[in-house]
Amino acid sequence: MTARSLESGAPARERAASPSLWARIWQNDAPGYLFLLPWLIGFFGLTIGPIISSLYLSFTDFDLLTDPNWVGASNYVRMFTNDPKFLASMRVTMVFVIFSVPLKLAFALAVAMLLNRGMRGLPLYRALFYLPSLLGASVAIAILWRQIFAREGLVNDFLSIFGIVGPSWISTPQYSLWTIIILAVWQFGSPMIIFLAGLRQIPQDMYEAASLDGASKWRQFVKITLPLLTPVVFFNAIIQTIEAFKSFTPAFIISGGTGNPINSTLFYTLYLYQEAFGFFRMGYASALAWVLLALVGLFTAFSFLTSKYWVHYDD
Amino acid sequence: MSTPIQIRQLVKAYGDIEVIHGIDLDIDPGEFTVFVGPSGCGKSTLLRMIAGLEPITGGDLLIDGERMNDVPAARRGIAMVFQSYALYPHMNVYQNLAFGLETARTPKAEIKERVQRAAEILQIVPLLQRKPKQLSGGQRQRVAIGRAIVREPRIFLFDEPLSNLDAELRVQMRVEIAKLHNDLGNTMIYVTHDQVEAMTMADKIVVLRSGVIEQAGAPLELYNNPKNLFVAGFIGSPKMNFLAASADGAAINVAGNTIDVKRMVTGATTMGVRPEHITLAEGSGIKLADIRVDLVENLGGQTVVYATTADGQPINIVLEGQRPVELGSTVAAHIDPARIHLFNAEGNVIQG
Numbered sequence: 001m002t003a004r005s006l007e008s009g010a011p012a013r014e015r016a017a018s019p020s021l022w023a024r025i026w027q028n029d030a031p032g033y034l035f036l037l038p039w040l041i042g043f044f045g046l047t048i049g050p051i052i053s054s055l056y057l058s059f060t061d062f063d064l065l066t067d068p069n070w071v072g073a074s075n076y077v078r079m080f081t082n083d084p085k086f087l088a089s090m091r092v093t094m095v096f097v098i099f100s101v102p103l104k105l106a107f108a109l110a111v112a113m114l115l116n117r118g119m120r121g122l123p124l125y126r127a128l129f130y131l132p133s134l135l136g137a138s139v140a141i142a143i144l145w146r147q148i149f150a151r152e153g154l155v156n157d158f159l160s161i162f163g164i165v166g167p168s169w170i171s172t173p174q175y176s177l178w179t180i181i182i183l184a185v186w187q188f189g190s191p192m193i194i195f196l197a198g199l200r201q202i203p204q205d206m207y208e209a210a211s212l213d214g215a216s217k218w219r220q221f222v223k224i225t226l227p228l229l230t231p232v233v234f235f236n237a238i239i240q241t242i243e244a245f246k247s248f249t250p251a252f253i254i255s256g257g258t259g260n261p262i263n264s265t266l267f268y269t270l271y272l273y274q275e276a277f278g279f280f281r282m283g284y285a286s287a288l289a290w291v292l293l294a295l296v297g298l299f300t301a302f303s304f305l306t307s308k309y310w311v312h313y314d315d
Numbered sequence: 316m317s318t319p320i321q322i323r324q325l326v327k328a329y330g331d332i333e334v335i336h337g338i339d340l341d342i343d344p345g346e347f348t349v350f351v352g353p354s355g356c357g358k359s360t361l362l363r364m365i366a367g368l369e370p371i372t373g374g375d376l377l378i379d380g381e382r383m384n385d386v387p388a389a390r391r392g393i394a395m396v397f398q399s400y401a402l403y404p405h406m407n408v409y410q411n412l413a414f415g416l417e418t419a420r421t422p423k424a425e426i427k428e429r430v431q432r433a434a435e436i437l438q439i440v441p442l443l444q445r446k447p448k449q450l451s452g453g454q455r456q457r458v459a460i461g462r463a464i465v466r467e468p469r470i471f472l473f474d475e476p477l478s479n480l481d482a483e484l485r486v487q488m489r490v491e492i493a494k495l496h497n498d499l500g501n502t503m504i505y506v507t508h509d510q511v512e513a514m515t516m517a518d519k520i521v522v523l524r525s526g527v528i529e530q531a532g533a534p535l536e537l538y539n540n541p542k543n544l545f546v547a548g549f550i551g552s553p554k555m556n557f558l559a560a561s562a563d564g565a566a567i568n569v570a571g572n573t574i575d576v577k578r579m580v581t582g583a584t585t586m587g588v589r590p591e592h593i594t595l596a597e598g599s600g601i602k603l604a605d606i607r608v609d610l611v612e613n614l615g616g617q618t619v620v621y622a623t624t625a626d627g628q629p630i631n632i633v634l635e636g637q638r639p640v641e642l643g644s645t646v647a648a649h650i651d652p653a654r655i656h657l658f659n660a661e662g663n664v665i666q667g
Contacts, residue, residue: 208368209401213415213466214389223414227405312405 058286068283075287086288088263089271092177096267097244100184105236108188112195113225126193133189142183142253146170149179170254173264180250180265191236198232199225230311238303245296248273268292317344318379318392318469318502320365326373327360327526334360335526337374342504342519347496350506351513351549352523358506359474361523365504366395366472378470394463395472398479400455402447408434408458409443415466433464436495453484460495473505477512489515510550514538522546544662547587553619555656556593556630558604560586562657570604570624576652580665587656590619590633593648595640600651606630607645613637622648 033040058075060068079086115125135141148154149169156169169175202225210220226233248269255265272292276285320342327335335357342348350358363369365376367388376383383391394415402411409430416426434440437457447455456476463471473492477485493516496503507513513520514534521531522545530537530546541547547555560569562583567574569586593603606622620632620640632648640646657665 203399203401205397205399205401206403209395209397209462210414210418212366212368212388212393212395213418215414215418219418224403227403230405 054286054289057283058290060283062282062286064280064282071283075284076291078284079287079291085263085266085271089266089268092264092266093245093247093268095177096181096184096247097241100181100247101237101240101244103181104185104188104240105191105233107185108191108236109195109229109233111188112192112199113221115192115196116199126196129192130189133187139249139253142250145179145183145250146254149175173261176255176261176264180247180254183250184244184247191240194232194236195229198229202228227312231313234303234307234311238300241299241303242296245292245299317500319344320470320502320504321377321380322365322374323377324374325361325364325371325376327357327364327369328372333372333526335364335372338526338528340521340528340531342502345500345502347493347503347505347516347518348521349513349517349519350504350521350523351508351510352529353549354508355525356523357526358508358521358523360526362395362472362474362504362506365391365470366393367391368395392469393472394466394468394470395474396459396463396476398475400447400459400479402455402458402462404447407444407446408439408450408461411447411458412443412461412465415462419466429465429467430461433461436464436498437461452480453488456480456488460492464495464499469501471499471501471503473503475506475508477507478509485512492516511552514550520550522549540664541587541656542664544585544587544658547656547658547664551589553590553631553633555587555589558586558588558624558628558630560584560657567657570626570628572602572604574601574603574652576655576657580657582659583657583665584660585658585662587658588630588650588654590631592654593630593632593650595620595632595634595638595646595648597647597649600649600654603648603650604630605645606632606648608640608642611640611642622646 057068059070059072061071061075062068111129115122115129119125132141150156153169169179206224206228207220210224215223246269247267251265251267251270252273255261255270258266260266268288269292272285272288275281275288320340322338322340322342325335325338325340326333338361350361352358360369364371367383367386371384378391378393403414406414412430412433413426416429421429430443431440434443437460439454439457439461442450442454442458447458450458456479459476476492477488480488489512492505496516505512505516517534519531520534520537522529522537524545529549530542534550537546537550541550541555544557548557558569560567560583562568562580564581565575565577565579567576567580567583567586588603594600604624606624608620608622610621612619612621615637616635618634618636618638618640620634622630622632624630630648634640659665
């Protein structure tokens with residue numbers, strides 16, 4: 001302590017002699033800022049900058065080739081009044097979110113409860129079940145998925161055992177979105193790991209007390225496990241909902257970037273991508289992006305506002 | 316109304332490791348029985364086997380004469396109070412109390428009545444709408460007991476229910492649980508590692524060690540006639556003094572002294588004397604040894620003397636009232652020979 005204050009005594013005198021505040025900051029804090037620099041450049045240059053400029057571009061007719069012209073709110077007006085594709089893609093994404101998130105969470109919770117029964121080789125199973133989440137969003141898996149659900153794919157091979165001739169699931173409008181929903185549900189690993197950690201936090205003697213009271217396994221699940229797990233359910237639901245709104249790769253690969261058949265897999269993000277990089281309507285695509293952000297923000301805010309009625313925090 | 320429990324050659328094993336080694340025990344109807352012993356002695360395991368939370372490996376458990384080994388916990392007519400209280404944090408006190416009755420599909424009006432009655436007994440009526448996190452430790456404990464009461468079980472089981480409370484509250488709750496037993500008259504089994512709880516609450520104390528019963532009996536029976544060194548050392552506070560001894564006939568060599576206990580005690584290797592039975596006054600009993608005073612604690616109502624015998628063995632004495640005992644002085648300790656306990660090399664008591 002003493003040694004350190006002696007050491008810092010010398011620069012303190014120098015500082016007092018130096019005239020400028022900025023020079024002083026430079027002398028003392030420059031190494032710190034230098035270490036922060038790569039991150040700061042990334043954050044301002046690659047994150048904040050594009051966000052702000054896209055907000056500006058959403059009010060222009062920017063097309064990458066000519067300078068952007070200010071068009072006011074007309075991009076937004078067109079979206080809500082005169083763009084059937086916007087509504088179609090919004091519908092697809094909403095259906096995807098509404099079905100894939102609860103299904104994925106339910107599946108993740110079911111597997112987590114299975115794994116929580118204290119089995120041998122748990123770390124191995126945990127890793128195996130987590131694997132799809134690592135692979136799932138990749139291009140390779142999306143291609144694989146296309147093969148599985150194609151007319152001559154694995155699913156139809158399996159069905160043919162029972163004499164059923166299945167359609168090409170990915171090119172039938174009624175089913176195509178569902179193949180992508182199944183793909184999303186298959187990537188249940190990350191919520192599962194979090195559920196598993198949450199389940200571990202529930203004291204065993206609550207279940208013992210309940211079983212002494214004669215509560216069945218189902219009643220224990222409904223009355224104890226679920227309520228005590230609500231903070232984790234809430235967290236997973238928010239994260240997975242945001243992920244689902246942002247989902248892009250599977251639809252892009254499976255439909256070959258078209259969103260077909262008849263726009264049944266035209267995800268909102270896919271439509272945004274088409275507008276931006278297919279038709280170079282950067283202004284309109286920026287407006288689409290900001291509507292998506294607002295939507296996700298609203299959804300999250302709504303979740304937080306309702307959480308006090310159904311999320312039980314233990315402290 | 317009250318329910319007897321019989322335990323016959325009860326065994327618990329986890330794989331090849333046997334932890335309860337064939338226990339026999341009779342618990343009379345309405346008796347307050349305390350299982351006591353050091354941690355790892357099997358007292359909680361035994362309780363959980365009675366509750367139905369641990370499968371029974373061997374032997375028989377009879378409740379009211381009926382074999383219960385394979386009856387599910389919920390149908391044994393028992394209620395249990397857990398060390399952690401195990402209250403459901405997302406339910407308020409009323410819902411916690413009502414949970415078991417709702418599970419049993421009791422009519423709503425009856426649930427309300429029974430919860431109200433239990434809450435009145437435990438004086439927690441103003442707390443019914445609160446969540447467990449808004450309660451103090453003592454209040455949580457009451458709710459946990461209330462949850463047992465509302466079910467009107469045949470038998471109450473308590474698994475170290477007071478160990479999470481501070482000392483003062485523990486004494487208070489101890490009295491309340493004893494009072495509850497008097498009021499309800501149910502058979503109760505209570506697990507603790509605290510021998511003071513055992514002494515103050517029990518009709519019958521069961522001292523366990525390493526999965527066997529060392530001794531079972533009324534508290535004073537265990538205090539006055541411990542069957543072995545373990546029970547002698549475990550029951551009583553402060554702990555009984557143990558002095559190395561050698562005996563021939565009725566004459567015992569202890570701490571360089573030879574004393575006559577007026578009974579045949581050949582084979583004794585350890586002499587046990589309770590701190591509260593030793594006096595420093597001349598003429599009360601026989602002289603035990605000369606001791607050097609190392610430390611004196613004046614507690615007001617008692618004076619505790621920590622001393623050493625001439626051959627270096629520690630000996631503690633509890634004297635009633637406030638006594639002037641000089642630090643470093645050597646004094647003569649006396650004892651009534653009838654209160655001397657003698658044990659052989661195996662640790663078993665030598666009957667006089």
